[in-house]
Structure formats: C-alpha cells, structure tokens
Amino acid sequence: MIRIEHLSKSFSGQVVLDDINFEVQKGEILVILGGSGTGKSVLLKSMMGLVRPDSGKIWIDGKEITQFSEKELLKVHKGIGYLFQEGALYDFMNVFENIAFPLQEHTDLDKPDIEAKVKKVLEVVDLAGIEGKYPSELSGGMKKRVGLARSIILGSKILFCDEPTSGLDPIRSRDISNLIRDISKGLKCTTVITSHDIRNAFRIADRSVLIRNGKIIAMGTQAQMEASSDIFVQSFIQ
Amino acid sequence: MALIRFIAHSIAELGNALCFLGDIVRNILRGRIRYGEVLRQMYEQGVQSLMIIVLTSFATGAVLAIQGAVTLTRFGAKEYIAQMVAWSLVREMSPVFTAIIFSAKAGARITAELGTMNVNDQMLATRALGVDPIEYLIVPRVIACFLVLPILTVVSEIVGITGGYLVGVFEANIPSAFYINQTLRAIRYVDFFSGFAKVFFFSVLVSWICCYQGFVTRGGSLGVGKFTTKAVAYSIIIVILSNTILTKIMIMFWG
Numbered sequence: 337m338i339r340i341e342h343l344s345k346s347f348s349g350q351v352v353l354d355d356i357n358f359e360v361q362k363g364e365i366l367v368i369l370g371g372s373g374t375g376k377s378v379l380l381k382s383m384m385g386l387v388r389p390d391s392g393k394i395w396i397d398g399k400e401i402t403q404f405s406e407k408e409l410l411k412v413h414k415g416i417g418y419l420f421q422e423g424a425l426y427d428f429m430n431v432f433e434n435i436a437f438p439l440q441e442h443t444d445l446d447k448p449d450i451e452a453k454v455k456k457v458l459e460v461v462d463l464a465g466i467e468g469k470y471p472s473e474l475s476g477g478m479k480k481r482v483g484l485a486r487s488i489i490l491g492s493k494i495l496f497c498d499e500p501t502s503g504l505d506p507i508r509s510r511d512i513s514n515l516i517r518d519i520s521k522g523l524k525c526t527t528v529i530t531s532h533d534i535r536n537a538f539r540i541a542d543r544s545v546l547i548r549n550g551k552i553i554a555m556g557t558q559a560q561m562e563a564s565s566d567i568f569v570q571s572f573i574q
Numbered sequence: 575m576a577l578i579r580f581i582a583h584s585i586a587e588l589g590n591a592l593c594f595l596g597d598i599v600r601n602i603l604r605g606r607i608r609y610g611e612v613l614r615q616m617y618e619q620g621v622q623s624l625m626i627i628v629l630t631s632f633a634t635g636a637v638l639a640i641q642g643a644v645t646l647t648r649f650g651a652k653e654y655i656a657q658m659v660a661w662s663l664v665r666e667m668s669p670v671f672t673a674i675i676f677s678a679k680a681g682a683r684i685t686a687e688l689g690t691m692n693v694n695d696q697m698l699a700t701r702a703l704g705v706d707p708i709e710y711l712i713v714p715r716v717i718a719c720f721l722v723l724p725i726l727t728v729v730s731e732i733v734g735i736t737g738g739y740l741v742g743v744f745e746a747n748i749p750s751a752f753y754i755n756q757t758l759r760a761i762r763y764v765d766f767f768s769g770f771a772k773v774f775f776f777s778v779l780v781s782w783i784c785c786y787q788g789f790v791t792r793g794g795s796l797g798v799g800k801f802t803t804k805a806v807a808y809s810i811i812i813v814i815l816s817n818t819i820l821t822k823i824m825i826m827f828w829g
C-alpha cells in the first residue's frame with residue numbers, strides 16, 4: 337500500500353532523514369517511534385507529499401509521488417486523512433464548518449447530508465453537540481479529536497496521524513489512541529502514526545519503526561522490538 | 575561579503591515573491607475565484623479601515639482649508655481654497671494616505687492572519703485537505719484589496735472635501751454655493767483618474783507584499799510579529815516611493 341525507498345532529507349546541511357526504507361501493508365497500523373526532533377514529522381509530511389524529499393521514492397497506492405506536481409499532489413492529498421500535531425483547525429471557522437470543509441470542497445452533498453455526516457463523525461470521536469464551538473474554546477485533546485474527525489470525513493483509506501498523544505494526560509492519550517485504533521480498524525484504513533509515547537504506541541500498533549539520527553534502527557512487532565539486543569532500542573522501550 | 579550576501583538574498587527573495595504573484599495571477603486568469611470569500615474579505619478589510627480613514631480624511635481636508643485660508647489670503651486669492659483642497663486631496667493626499675492607513679490596518683491584519691495560519695499548520699492543512707492555499711486564502715484577499723482600496727479612496731476624497739468645505743464656509747466665510755461650484759469645476763476627470771489610477775497600483779503592491787509576508791512567515795508567534803511589522807514597513811515605503819514615480823508618469827501623460 338505504501339512503500340518508502342532510500343528516502344533522505346536535509347535542511348540547510350542538517351541531515352534529518354538518511355536513507356529510510358520501509359513498507360506499510362494494507363489495513364496495517366504502523367507507528368513511527370523516535371525522540372522529539374528526530375524527523376518523525378518530516379517523514380510523515382514527506383509521505384503525504386507536503387515536504388519534498390532530497391532523494392528517494394515514495395509509493396502511495398501504486399503511485400510514485402515524489403515527482404508529482406503541486407496539482408497532482410492535491411489529488412493525492414484528497415485520498416489521505418492527515419491529523420496534524422495540534423489539530424490545525426481553521427480558527428475562523430467553528431467545529432461544524434471545519435469538519436464540513438472537505439465535504440464542501442470535494443463532494444456534491446447538500447446541506448442536510450453534510451449536517452448528518454458531521455453529526456455522525458462527531459459522535460464517533462465522542463464530541464457530539466459541539467458543532468457551534470470555535471477552536472479557541474476547545475482543549476488540546478478536543479482539538480485533536482475534531483482534527484481527527486475532519487481527516488476521516490471523506491472516508492479516506494489512508495490515515496496519517498502526527499503525534500496524536502503529545503501534550504495530553506495519560507488517560508486522554510490512551511483514549512485517543514484507542515479511538516484511532518477503532519476508527520482505523522473499523523474503516524480498514526492503512527494507518528501511519530508518529531509518536532514518542534511507547535506505551536500507547538505498542539498498544540495500538542501492528543508494527544513499529546524506531547528512528548534515531550535519521551535512520552531506522554529497529555522495526556517489527558512489539559515482541560520483535562522487545563527482543564532486540566540494541567542498547568538504544570532497549571533504553572527507548574523502557 | 576556581507577553586502578554581496580545581502581544582495582543575493584534580496585534577489586532570491588524578490589524572485590520568490592514574483593513566483594508567488596505569478597501563482598496568484600494564474601489562479602485569477604483561470605477563473606479560480608471564490609466570490610463568497612472575496613465578499614467576506616472585502617467586508618473585513620473595508621470595515622476595519624473605514625472609520626480611521628474617515629477621521630483622518632476629514633482632518634486632512636480641514637487642515638488643507640485652514641492652511642489655504644492663511645496662505646491664499648496673503649495673495650488675495652482666498653476664493654481658490656476650494657480648488658486647492660480638492661486638487662490636493664484627489665491628486666495626492668487621499669490615494670496616498672488611504673493606501674498607508676490601509677497598509678497599517680488591513681495589511682497588517684492580512685499578514686498576521688496568514689502568518690498565524692502558517693505557524694499553526696493551517697496553511698499546510700489546507701494543502702493536506704486537497705485545497706490550494708493560494709486559491710482559497712490568498713486570491714480572495716488580493717481581489718478584495720483591489721476592490722476595497724479604490725472605494726475607500728473615494729470615501730476619503732468625499733469626506734476630505736467636506737472637511738475643507740466646512741472650514742471654507744464657516745471659518746473663511748466663503749459662500750457655500752460658490753465653494754461647491756468651485757470644487758466641482760476644479761476636479762476634472764483627469765485629476766480624478768490620475769489619482770485613482772495610482773490607487774490600483776497601490777492596492778496590488780500592498781496586497782502582494784502583505785500576503786507574501788504572511789505566506790512565508792516562520793518561527794512561531796515571534797515570527798508572526800516580525801513578518802507583520804516587515805509587511806507594514808515595506809508596504810508604506812513602497813507606497814510612498816512608487817507614488818513619486820507614478821506621479822511623475824501621470825503628469826508626463828496627462829499634465
């Protein structure tokens with residue numbers, strides 16, 4: 337479903353991603369682990385086509401996107417739900433308008449259908465009835481869940497979530513992790529999540545990838561990661 | 575060395591800004607215009623600047639008439655106050671003042687809004703949702719500015735002339751009918767349009783600068799402050815400098 341080959345990216349001489357290779361199977365949940373500043377967001381944004389890598393190839397659903405024009409990329413984006421770290425909701429729109437935005441842009445649904453869809457997706461993320469609130473009136477966790485609602489409203493088969501648990505307390509972290517897993521498995525989404533939160537990562541991941549200094553140093557299921565003899569992998573997992 | 579680097583950096587920056595303008599123009603030519611957004615932006619930009627433009631224009635018109643009364647009376651030409659006020663406002667003061675005030679109010683708002691959207695990933699989110707941010711966020715602001723600034727300029731001219739009229743009639747004791755008549759005779763189409771043509775240049779320059787600075791804002795809330803100040807400063811400098819050149823050109827062609 338998704339394949340990354342020899343992906344590298346530097347910012348003004350600073351190497352952030354160095355020859356990254358991995359695959360994500362259809363319907364799988366893959367978590368990209370790593371400390372902060374290790375390039376998880378850059379990797380996810382590259383996979384989305386929001387950042388252009390220096391070299392390497394990225395296949396999304398059979399299409400190699402690194403050479404795509406901005407216009408072709410917009411089409412790719414439509415097929416992928418992307419949850420930004422802080423939600424990235426439009427602060428000049430209320431919750432309803434934020435979630436309805438992709439529907440208004442890319443579908444011909446009329447108002448009652450859009451209202452019904454928004455209502456339903458808000459129930460899915462457990463925030464029924466907050467349509468009229470503005471992002472500035474929401475807590476960090478609520479913003480993330482509204483962002484999640486917006487990213488799944490088009491029914492994309494691919495879902496990318498950047499640090500869905502960062503900045504949340506342990507209970508809310510667990511709730512949103514479970515929510516993402518339920519949504520992902522329920523809609524059969526191929527899902528990639530970045531995180532530095534090892535406990536929640538292992539709970540929802542089918543497989544994980546650990547990144548350090550721009551390279552993948554471990555990859556596999558929880559059991560495979562725990563069996564690793566690498567000192568850094570062990571210290572990160574503890 | 576530092577100077578060379580500065581020049582190279584400026585040229586690269588100008589190149590990026592020109593590409594940005596090219597993107598905007600391409601969207602407009604292809605008809606990718608969201609009229610609802612344009613109206614919303616026109617309302618926001620217009621309403622935000624209206625009050626302060628009315629106040630300053632009124633005061634400017636009045637002060638022109640006060641000065642005119644003093645200086646022209648010395649030459650025994652008091653009856654020309656109306657002409658002087660109207661000419662000054664329509665040819666220079668209103669277009670330039672309106673553009674400057676607009677830069678400081680609406681322009682700053684544009685940069686701060688877009689910059690905040692940038693540092694909060696809303697700009698990136700727009701792309702992630704499959705929507706071109708230039709089409710959705712930039713083009714409506716540029717078109718709104720193109721339409722609003724001329725309207726505000728006409729408002730400024732009318733209010734300024736009214737301010738001058740009140741001083742002329744009640745302070746300098748010029749008969750009301752005579753003052754109005756003189757004003758109407760003073761403003762030929764050429765005067766109006768030579769001022770008005772400049773406004774369209776200003777509107778393009780100000781919206782281009784402010785949108786571009788917002789579009790490239792980086793560095794959190796600190797960055798928003800930095801780029802917004804930069805946008806306003808550049809806009810005001812460009813308006814004042816380009817006005818000199820435009821005025822020279824206008825006078826060459828239309829006198």
Ligand SMILES: Nc1ncnc2c1ncn2[C@@H]1O[C@H](COP(=O)(O)OP(=O)(O)O)[C@@H](O)[C@H]1O
Pocket residue numbers: 347352370371372373374375376377378379
């Ligand atoms: N647009 C950019 N310009 C310059 N440097 C960047 C940019 N984006 C990310 N970086 C740098 O890349 C590194 C990795 O960033 P990021 O992917 O955000 O890390 P994280 O793993 O915490 O998500 C950081 O050192 C950051 O400073």
Ligand SMILES: [Mg+2]
Pocket residue numbers: 376377378421498499
């Ligand atoms: Mg990150």
